[in-house]
């Protein structure tokens with residue numbers, strides 16, 4: 174079995190690693206939109222910070238993709254805790270303004286960046302723990318499901334799920350596959366077909382998340398889990414992750430153009446544009 178999982182799927186990144194010698198990174202990286210805090214040589218906390226809801230537009234996706242590459246380039250780093258500094262929201266998914274009345278070229282770039290993000294995250298050999306401080310919707314939910322473990326705050330008002338179908342959208346197959354791998358086929362079918370949104374206790378029962386903790390314990394519990402997992406023999410853990418995920422990953426890696434075209438065609442559809450307009454207005458009316 175190949176252990177060169179990351180380089181198999183990311184030849185350009187491999188090239189970067191080969192040509193740029195590893196350099197020691199500063200202890201933390203802070204931008205206006207996210208914050209990386211290296212807790213030790215072994216793991217870091219990666220906090221999204223794009224109020225009000227960490228929606229993902231093209232520029233933000235590009236920024237986050239660069240940061241994922243940065244993590245991959247650090248051979249000592251074993252894991253990342255992905256969380257959000259935005260009060261009550263982990264992520265509301267793609268910025269709907271990128272999809273509404275959009276230019277096809279820009280929409281294509283957005284979706285390619287979404288694909289890149291998922292491929293990098295789902296295909297990473299590192300340990301990703303999602304510390305879900307708030308709402309986890311649409312692509313935000315796909316991101317959480319692509320991590321290795323999900324811990325969510327104990328707050329009945331916090332929502333997690335994918336409601337694409339309400340807008341007339343058939344979720345992309347890689348999102349469906351990620352969900353099937355997380356909660357199984359039947360629950361995925363019900364969840365997507367009926368636009369199910371769950372509170373943390375419902376999500377735990379389903380296996381969509383792995384643990385619930387009070388908000389003050391979210392990070393300490395995530396770090397506790399991370400420290401335990403960092404002790405697992407690295408190579409064996411990485412090989413196990415690769416063997417569990419390569420088939421699902423390959424389905425998008427080998428099918429990116431079709432996925433892009435499907436997304437553009439369905440998003441540009443006048444009926445969907447109409448729905449998106451009404452949806453945006455309803456979000457703003459609240």
Ligand SMILES: CCCCC/C=C\C/C=C\C=C\CC(=O)SCCNC(=O)CCNC(=O)[C@H](O)C(C)(C)COP(=O)(O)OP(=O)(O)OC[C@H]1O[C@@H](n2cnc3c(N)ncnc32)[C@H](O)[C@@H]1OP(=O)(O)O
Nearest residue numbers: 225228265266267268269308310311312337344348456457
């Ligand atoms: C719409 C297409 C869905 C497609 C799904 C398809 C497949 C799933 C897999 C991949 C997905 C890809 C595409 C997407 O991810 S599209 C994003 C879909 N996201 C949502 O439907 C979430 C919508 N948001 C909410 O439900 C709530 O905002 C939330 C529960 C997250 C937070 O509620 P809260 O009450 O705290 O805040 P609000 O007042 O609702 O929002 C504040 C502010 O933010 C704006 N906003 C919210 N979400 C988005 C967004 N995704 N994009 C852009 N802007 C967003 C909202 O309009 C408010 O704006 P303003 O009034 O302050 O101007």
